[in-house]
Amino acid sequence: MGTLTVRENLEFSANLRLSRREFSVEDKKLKVNAVIRELSLQDCADTKVTDYCMCVFSLFSKHIGTDFIRGVSGGEMKRCSIGMELITSPSLIFLDEPTTGLDANTANSLMRLLHTISRKGKTVIFSIHQPRYSIFQQFDHMTLMNKGEIIFAGAADKALGYFEKAGYKCDAFNNPADFFLDIINGEIPPTLDTPTPGLQTNALVSCEDKNQLAFYYRQSEFYSQVEENLRQITCSSVSKQHGFRDKAVYATPFFYQLLIVSLRTVKNILRNPQTSYAQLILNIFFGVLVGLIYYQIPNSLPEAIQNRVGAFFFLVINMVFGNLSAVELFINERVLFIHENTSGYYRTSTYFLSKVFADLIPNRIFPVLLFSAVSYFMMGMKNEVEAFFLYAFTLSLVSMAAASLAFLVSASVRTFAVANVLIALPYVFMMVFGGFLVNLNAMLNWLSWLKWISIFRYGLNALTINEMKGQLFYSNTSTITGEAYMDQQGIDYSPWAFWQNEVALISISCFCMVFSYIQLWRVNRWK
Secondary structure, eight states, rough: OSSSSSHHHHHHHHHHHHHHHTTHHHHHHHHHHHHHHHOOGGGGSSSSSEEEEOOOBBBOOOOOOOOEEOOSSSSHHHHHHHHHHTOOOOOOEEEEEETTTOOOOHHHHHHHHHHHHHHOEEEEEOSSSSSOHEEEEEOOOOEEEEEEEEEEEGGGGGGGHHHHHHHHHOOOOOHHHHHHHHHHOOOOOOOOOOOTTOOHHHHHHHHTTOOOHHHHHHHHHHHHHHHHHHHHHHHHHHHHTTOOSSSSSSOOOOOOOHHHHHHHHHHHHOOOOHHHHHHHHHHHHHHHHHHHHHTTTSSSTTHHHHHHHHHHHHHHHHHHHHTGGOOOOOOOHHHHHHHHHTTTTTTTHHHHHHHHOOOOIIIHHHHOOOOHHHHHHHHHHHOOOHHHHHHHHHHHHHHHHHHHHHHHHHHHHHHHHHHHHHHHHHHHHHTTSSSSOGGGGSOHHHHHHGGGGHHHHHHHHHHHHHHTTTOOOOSSSSSSHHHHHHHTOOOOHHEEEHHHHHHHHHHHHHHHHHHHHHHHOOOOOOO
């Protein structure tokens, strides 16, 4: 996590992956300090990994700007990642291209560190591309692949002799690793005209159209030795009846995981508050803007009804489209979640709940309450305490329903581009079937059912009932009640009708939340 320091990231791993029964708080601190010393991270232990400013979103989710500030170096970041795995003292460590993106000196220092770890009773396996000679010298065992097949697997110091027998001669000052890559890519032809030792002439003829390097390897003593080792391991495993564990085993209980992950999420928000600030400022700004546009709406016709209904539509649009930024929730940390979840840090439900509640309260609920307080009194709505709280409650539910739909999209796709398209389409359809732009009674029967899934419809109806019920509007020649207007629009204003809309918004939120969790749970972790 970029906003956490190296020490805090290591402590996060220790808190979740070391059992509370076997390790006390002090034991975990000692373990973290030991890993920091082992990886030579003392100088950057209290430095944030990467401190950056998140992009600020406008109302319609367009980037305003992004600013990145460097934290620890690339090599220190790699060592921090290794340290988070060393917390559990594993017997085997697998790394995918640990030197990628590092300069030659940093890559060499990292490989020296891994070599030192391997001499402490741990097996270190990694993939690597084009290592320098000083790195190659540290290899104990090496596997080379070409076209999806193994062409050598054995002791690294015997590789040159093996390829020399196959007819490939390495120059005196050539890096063996580069030499092997040239062989694999066909850049160096065999230098021997005679049949290679250990490979029969008929074998050479039979493999003309195949991968000759892989064929030659399968005839070698190295291949026979690997086959024998695998046979012994297989027999040993069968005799001990070891089962394959395809599910992660967690070292800590659910509620403790929820506490630790939630604390990290909150800490991440506090150290990177730009998104929360943006939501807060935008809601206050639009609250003032709406208040100025519809300032002190009178009870005289035609302004009384037209302005109120227009204000309600504007309010719901702002609440819905203001949550477009929620699509970033699970996309931003998708890779981090997959890694930590498959490594047994925490359950999917733990991560989901911590992210959702940490986003809803500071980014969706609190800014809406401020928006409600500003806009309600500036517009001169019904002067009743109950009406104000129901107004704020309705806007909060609209915001939560829209955010929940965005969460569902965020958990279902990998990229912002696809997410923005998928979330904008249902928002627009819901707006059309909200009852303001088109009279729902005049719609085709096979289309009218879409009104039952419209956040706009339930929000508009609830706000209209809350404000119009009991109101009396007048002109020079006539008067009209709020109930008469709602009868004309086909809006049910019975005592239960208002709460039907609120329950519908809550139901949409719950439905989207449940399926967001299912989509997150279904993420392909092994791809």
